[in-house]
Amino acid sequence: MSQPRVSAVVLISGSGSNLQALLDTAASDLPLEIRAVISNRADAYGLERAAEACVPSRVLDHTRFPDRETFEAALAELIDGFEPELVLLAGFMRILTPEFVARYSGRMVNIHPALLPAYPGLHTHRRCLEAGDTEHGASIHFVTAEVDGGPVFLQVRVAVDEDDDADSLAARVLTQEHRLYPAAVRLLCEGRVRLHDGRVLLDGQPLAQPLQLEPAN
Ligand code: GRF
Numbered sequence: 001m002s003q004p005r006v007s008a009v010v011l012i013s014g015s016g017s018n019l020q021a022l023l024d025t026a027a028s029d030l031p032l033e034i035r036a037v038i039s040n041r042a043d044a045y046g047l048e049r050a051a052e053a054c055v056p057s058r059v060l061d062h063t064r065f066p067d068r069e070t071f072e073a074a075l076a077e078l079i080d081g082f083e084p085e086l087v088l089l090a091g092f093m094r095i096l097t098p099e100f101v102a103r104y105s106g107r108m109v110n111i112h113p114a115l116l117p118a119y120p121g122l123h124t125h126r127r128c129l130e131a132g133d134t135e136h137g138a139s140i141h142f143v144t145a146e147v148d149g150g151p152v153f154l155q156v157r158v159a160v161d162e163d164d165d166a167d168s169l170a171a172r173v174l175t176q177e178h179r180l181y182p183a184a185v186r187l188l189c190e191g192r193v194r195l196h197d198g199r200v201l202l203d204g205q206p207l208a209q210p211l212q213l214e215p216a217n
Helices: 017-028 046-052 068-081 098-103 124-130 166-189
Strands: 006-012 032-039 057-059 086-089 108-112 135-142 152-159 193-196 199-202
Touching: 006 017, 006 166, 017 032, 017 046, 017 166, 032 046, 032 068, 046 057, 068 098, 086 166, 108 166, 124 135, 124 166, 135 166, 152 166, 152 199, 166 193
Parallel strands: 006 032, 006 086, 032 057, 086 108
Antiparallel strands: 108 135, 135 152, 193 199
């Protein structure tokens, strides 16, 4: 691979299957160097995935801090110690303050299991079914102070089946997330997508609508 690698730290809280997708793609053809995995939970399975891939990991337990600000100060110090270009949130279940978000503006992205702006927050699959939607999916967005509200640049769509329940729908969306996050990170690594004045530019031009990942074969 001739392209220089873009460095990143991945933040997780749980299973880390999206982390795994990034690790796997970085090991094959994504110009990404994952310098560290940071979890706010010591029991996150994603920490084992990091170890398996020989990527350093750290645990920063938010319950050991008196408030969000002191936790985030320690988190920022930990992240910055790895000098990453990108901060990738992959199932990181903490709400972030505007100050923390501003520190990584344009460099921090998140994956969310819904077609944003629909269904920010939790229980997206159940809410989608309750609304009777025929389509669901996942989105990658730059992180801003608004929870799940930053500019979206890539989505994948998943058809809702008549007999879906929240678990079956979540599983199909998650499978697509594992294609989505590496594709989004590729756009960032290649410098094709960036945030400018609060808007997404694709190849230097404003992006009117989020890009859509082709359905899997
Ligand atoms: C994913 O559904 C992601 O979209 C959401 O949290 C979940 C994390 O799953 N933000 P995993 O830890 O990557 O398996």
